[in-house]
Amino acid sequence: MSFSALTCGAVVFPGMFFSFRAFLRRLSPKWTEADAVCVSERLVSAVHGSLATVAGAVVVMSCRDVMNDSHWLVNAFTVFGAPYMTFDLYAMYLSHFHFQKSSRHSLQTIRAFLHKDWMLVLHHVALLSVFMPITLFFRRGLGDFFIGCFFITEFSTPFIAVGKILIQLGLDDTRLHRLNGLLVLLTFFTCRILVFPFMYWTYGRQFGIPLNKVPFHLPLHCNLGNVVILAPQIYWFILLVKKAKRLYLRHKKTKEGKERQRTD
Template sequence: MMDMVKTQLAIGAYAFVAWIVLYLLISTILRMWSRTSHLSKYHRAQVTESFVSGVQGVACAVVGIATVSACRHDVMGAKYPLSLYYSSIGTAYFIYDLWAMFMSHYPKKAYVGPISFLMSYFKKNILMVLHHIAIIFVLFPSLVYYSSMGDFFCGCFFCTELSTPFVNARVILSRLGLKNSKLYVVNGLVMLTVFAMCRVALFPLMYAAYLSQQTIAPSHIQALLSVPLRCHLSCLVVLAPQIYWLNLMVKGAMAVLRKDASSLVDKDD
């Protein structure tokens, strides 16, 4: 057990350094790229954070899909070593991302005092900060170290990151001045669809997969009650902000569609 913990800590430490190095590398490239030379330090930090987040999203989703595919035959017992290793890499990323979010916010508010700045930072990002902390200290430990369930469920949580590249592409396109382009609209629609599938609909599908293979309990209700409370709470902690963000995305998409519709009416007039 101690050897596994040491291995996981070593992987996490190396991964944390790798995420920082990737951030600094992309930041340097953006400073040299003429297309982003006009961006403020604040906006460039946002684009850099979005690029790194997109890389993590792709990597995490690939691991998740591989884990689900390998363990779908036995959702309660099958193990997949890659999911265990990536749990340390993912934890390191979310720790790094707290710093990256801070860097994205800092240049804009650098003129205020340190206490006022920290209050402003947490007030603006409180939901995202709590989301990261829950993943670091609740979700990953409960899935990897304190759960007797198979890695299928860990893979499902990894699959939620499939929407991340599209979310970050939206930020990047906006900062590059392409917010009114067709590419931005198409990416937004794909983002909304993938987000709804991978971050909201995935949860009932995950429970359905469990119930479909549950033969010990005499009923589905009793099968659900037999699941440890921490598992239900972990799902709720992750799902709640997803529903909130999906609601914001739907409102944003409706606003864009209404704007496009009104533009067509004006042209016809």
């Protein structure tokens, strides 16, 4: 099953990317290669995020015992998603390359990409080199419930992707973009930050431990791992809040300017 899932992921995600890119170029000949690549990368990201959320929800709802219950989707989707993480690094670099209007690929363009998106690159590399081996080989079949919760953290990804696509289409000053922005904040905070106390609370409920004492009943490496994963989520959420504030103030200023013009 693992080889089949890996092969399927290696075909599906690159296939979707190149299909989206070709379709978008035919749909709108005025689009540049940078536009088509950027939107295609976001669409594939949205698809992967949606699939991860569904897989995670199925696992979480199926595991009554948070430590011992298992579900085949955990290993299968981890292997299936690995090619996406690998290919998405290439797609992000390709998007950066075209938007920088570089004439050719070089170590300089790669360094510029790594400098600009170092945190996203580190996130992808950590998932491939740390999260995937732990999930597949070192858990001893325990904690499928928690892996399902980690899958659900991708619930905000489709909304983030839609927001960037709307900006790409010049629709960043529309009601749809503002509504999507609210959904980004809500889903990100709920599924990428609140999910951690939820996991601790669920563990404590099963074993009769108060929430504030759960960390002291877990191995140190579990708590450290959660902190390492949670820290960048908080950082990204702060960036999202700051961006939402800037967009709100810009919209408010534009609206006030239009009202002054009407009264004049």
